Amino acid sequence: MNIVRNHILISIDAGTLMAGARAVEDALIKELTKYGLDKEVSVLETGSLGITGRGVVLVVYPEGIYYADVTIKDVPELVEEHLLKGRPLKRLILTEAPKRTIITKEKTGLLKEQPRIVLKNCGFINPENIDEYIAAGGYEAIAKALQTMTPEDVVNEVKESGLLGRGGAGFPTGLKWEFAIKTPGDEKFVICNADEGEPGTFKDRLILEGDPHKLLEGMLIAGYAIRATTGFVYIRGEYSLSIERIEKAISDARSYGLLGKNILESNFSFDIFVKKGAGAYVCGEETALIESLEGKRGHPRNKPPFPINAGLWGKPTLVNNVETLANVPEIIRNGAAWYKGYGTEKCSGTKVYTILGHVATPGLIETEMGTTLKDIIFEYGGGIREGKAFKGALIGGAAGAFIGPEMLDVKMDFINLREYAAALGSGAILVMNEDTDMVDMLKSVLHFFKHESCGHCAPCRLGTAKLVDIIDEIAALKGKKEDLERMVEITQAMKNASFCPLGQSVSLPVSSALKYFRDEFMARVS
Amino acid sequence: MYREEILKKYEPSLDNILYILHDLQDNNPQHYISKEDIEVCANFLNIPYSYVHGVVTFYSMFSLKPRGRYIIRLCESPPCHLMGSESLLEYLKKKLNVKIGETTKDGMFTLELTSCLGICGVAPAMMINDEMVGNLTPERIDAILEERRQTS
DSSP: OOOOOEEEEEEOSHHHHHTTHHHHHHHHHHHHHHTTOTTTEEEEEESOOSBOSSSSOEEEETTTEEEOSOOGGGHHHHIIIIIISOOOOGGGBOTTOOOOOOOOGGGTTSOTTOOOSTTTTTTTSOTTOHHHHHHTTTTHHHHHHHHHOOHHHHHHHHHHHTOBOTTTTOOBHHHHHHHHHHSOOSOOEEEEEEOOOSTTOOHHHHHHHHOHHHHHHHHHHHHHHHTOSEEEEEEOTTOHHHHHHHHHHHHHHHHTTSSBSSGGGSSOOBEEEEEEOOSOGGGGSHHHHHHHHTTSOOOOOOSSSOTTTSOGGGSOEEEEEHHHHHHHHHHHHHOHHHHHTSBOSSSBSEEEEEEEESBSSOEEEEEETTOBHHIIIIIISOSBGGGOOEEEEEESSTTSEEEOGGGTTSBOSHHHHHHTTOOOTTOEEEEEETTOOHHHHHHHHHHHHHHHOOSSSHHHHHHHHHHHHHHHHHHTTOOOHHHHHHHHHHHHHHHHHOSSHHHHTTHHHHHHHHHHSHHHHHTTOO | OHHHHHHHTSOSOGGGHHHHHHHHHHHSTTSSOOHHHHHHHHHHHTOOHHHHHHHHHHSTTOOSSOOOSEEEEEEOSHHHHHTTHHHHHHHHHHHHTOOTTOBOTTSOEEEEEESOOSOGGGOSOEEETTEEEOSOOHHHHHHHHHHHHHHO
16 A cells, blocks of 8 residues: 655645646656655645735645745755655745644634634645545535434524624524525525625635535535525636636536435435626625526616525525535534534624735634634734734725724624624725825725626616715815715715615725724815 | 537526627637627527627626737726735736727737736736736736737
């Protein structure tokens, strides 16, 4: 038998691919072969290791040493030093790397640093290999559900877990499922919303790229719970690697009998199909997404009826975000009580954040609900780049809130942030240093909304255009003091009268920017 | 001819329209959706020309204008904006001597803007055809454009 003494896990995701991860992988294999080490050292592909902006990232086990910014030029030295002579190559070691520990159910309670539920397998298994997912406990939850639970039991378990929808709104997932199970219908659908477009958010992409089977399993459980027969993953068109990986995962799951008819010899039959978007932020809104999936312009629909009553092709349809569904297998596998051991009283579990902007180590992390912004930025994000001071952050994407330093100690979760008139949203944390021009940042946010307004309703179409006119004037020092109040009035009107959440959400960035950075705006107007 | 080959891959069902349009555009030598593309799509799905036209104009990844060999889509969302994408846009406009949405005279590059590409860890970022590139600086852009010119 061939015994492998070292495993090199190389992250293959959209970020590392553009830094040349494939070329580095090929060079590694070639170099190892040259020394005859190819039988002793295996090179494995995995999803994101959670580190972005540091080129090609890989980790060598059993030592668990992270290397970053690896280029093909470094490969001969890396192989010679670490794998031939056993001396880690210091100059490439990622020192901040981290306490990125996973916690499996066996280790609950230990190492609070990064409890990983959603990202448990990301960066540890090969996302293109279904066997590795199964070896990591994958598809155990659907087996448990099918063999020991009724659909109602599953819904109750999810309800009991307190899981809130991770797409941004934080609606209780179990409640949504309960509505779905109670809606009569001969045909029901489960849609996974993977139209991730909120600026600064890339958690869903990394879940899709790093652990696609986890999403499929979550959808299977949802399908069983609400008695649906078909699922769709709607992915934005720009995410080519996500589409490729999920398609491969679906075809592997089909060949294993985990999708299709009579799954695991039960009476439950379910299949999943991928649908690709074509560039429209508004399609992240569930009814617009359904319109788009049906092959129309992605205009939002009137609500009610909600998709749960009349969704795709008029049938009852459950729409959940990627991260929400990726939580489900672990909840079913370990139970609601276990899940509630993480997070805060009102908001259980973990949240996946993307940290970006002026932080030392931008990346993807998963941490318990209730972690303070200070911990996220300074512990996980490594603080502000180049030793500068923290000025503010935009939390939850463009439809999120600007916050100032006084918010650093606030515990982050869906419920608590609402009390501060902020929102957790998608979990994107865009950090800004002392040199940032907040007027300019709000300008960028408002330009984004003007561009992405679908034009369907007048308050949003005209409101976003007017807001852009005003902020451009202010940025050009031609604005007046009254303009600030006008912006607030317009966004309030949009909040009341817009057809869908896109127009309704513009008030949050505007009011929060004016709340925390009013002086800066005042200094620009006459 | 190639258009029939593309259509053969799909069921004539309306929910396949975005896939079909993506495929037609990707295979069009000028990377856009021509009148002929709209016509074959409309006939195949048995829907009016105007309907397909309406779908095409809604989504930002589709273009009704012929485009260059390489489509540059620079991200203008807040995270890239914070990291300096606006000055890169000015640089690109000047370097390529085009406005947003235009193609260089040699038919090589088309300059477009896009919303967040989800690779904000390496902002500022852009897509060049299907490929994502990040940590952009004027020097990196020069190198990327030069590389594309060389390979074509």
